[in-house]
Amino acid sequence: MLTAQPSAAAAPANLPKPIKEAQATHPLYNESIIRPASMMLQPRILFVAEVSLAQCAKYRVWQKVEYFRKMGVDCTVLEWWRRDEIRNALQTHSLAIFYRTPGYPESLKLIAEARRLNVPTIWEVDDLIFDEQTYRANGNIDLLEPSLRDSVLAGVPLFRAALQACDYAIASTETLATEMVRAGAKEAFVIENALDTQTLIAAQVARSNRQVREEYSGVRIVYGSGSKAHDADFQTAAKALAKLMTVNQDVELHIIGDLTLPGAFDVFANRVVRRPFVDYETYLLQLAEADISLAPLEPTIFNDAKSNIKYLEAAVLGLPSVCSPRAAFRAEIEHGVNGFLAESEADWLSALTQLVVDKNLRAQVGSEALQ
Structure with missing residues (x-):
């Protein structure tokens, strides 16, 4: 657990809105951070993920967990909607990877909380689901049932918001990484699908x-x-x-x-x-x-x-x-x-x-x- 001390200074005016909202609801979030988790903890990675798509989760989440554990790095996987568990886990992890996590307000608050804790954040995806114009050009969309199509397209701005909120991005292909940067990612890295x-x-x-x-x-x-x-x-x-x-x-x-x-x-x-x-x-x-x-x-x-x-x-x-x-x-x-x-x-x-x-x-x- 990170050790915090009271802050005598007023909260900076340029803090992200989710952090300001969190500070208004609980005094804990007004405490200053002594040093980043990466300096105090052994490397420990938190995966905040959508795991209902079994094949996607296999290649983008469970493969990484396998590789990291072989290197002696502990990993935790939590579904993105388990917000209280995620908030607690952020206290003891040195890196957070958000896989296919939509940018609902509560999720953006968690990303902001990671930033407050100086825990680097990465948003990861394996499909171009964050750009509506590109998504609509995909002919498969027009063949979906209207309700399913509307649901799919409604997720686009949410994924884009989460992408833009994180420090970095991970893509499964070079083309996807290029599109992530174009959509607002600060920096995108490519980790291709592999055979585990x-x-x-x-x-x-x-x-x-x-x-x-x-x-x-x-x-x-x-x-x-x-x-x-x-x-x-x-x-x-x-x-x-x-x-x-x-x-x-x-x-x-x-x-x-x-x-x-x-x-x-x-x-x-x-x-x-x-x-x-x-x-x-x-x-x-x-x-x-x-x-x-x-x-x-x-x-x-x-x-x-x-x-x-x-x-x-x-x-x-x-x-x-x-x-x-x-x-x-x-x-x-x-x-x-x-x-x-x-x-x-x-x-x-x-x-x-x-x-x-x-x-x-x-x-x-x-x-x-x-x-």
């Missing part, structure tokens, strides 16, 4: 199961939809995929998660396999049952800010991928060597056809991706 111990172990099991599975003559193409907001993205590959399935009667489409298929796929009903959201280990097992992975994304700034995690998850299984050439995918994929990049309908049809008709090519590209 859980993923590597689960992938090894999935690869083993894949090697001993029952042989079948068809080709399975898999698409994993992490949320209900990917219909427009899938449509970038849909026409080519429908043409492919028309010509190649042995191709199956496996969908994991929510996706509204275009009407053109109705004729393939007996070759479309749907699976619900599952835990991560099961997801990798299902992914490994396929022969080709898809990662289509619309050509927007919003999608250029996304990570290439779909490619990484397929790659760790030795699965060849066809991906849209968004920034993070371009940085990782050498076209035709460790994956394929496809923008136009012709690109998608060409890449998918090559992989469908050539089993050896699938194995070669998948092996290169795994390396």
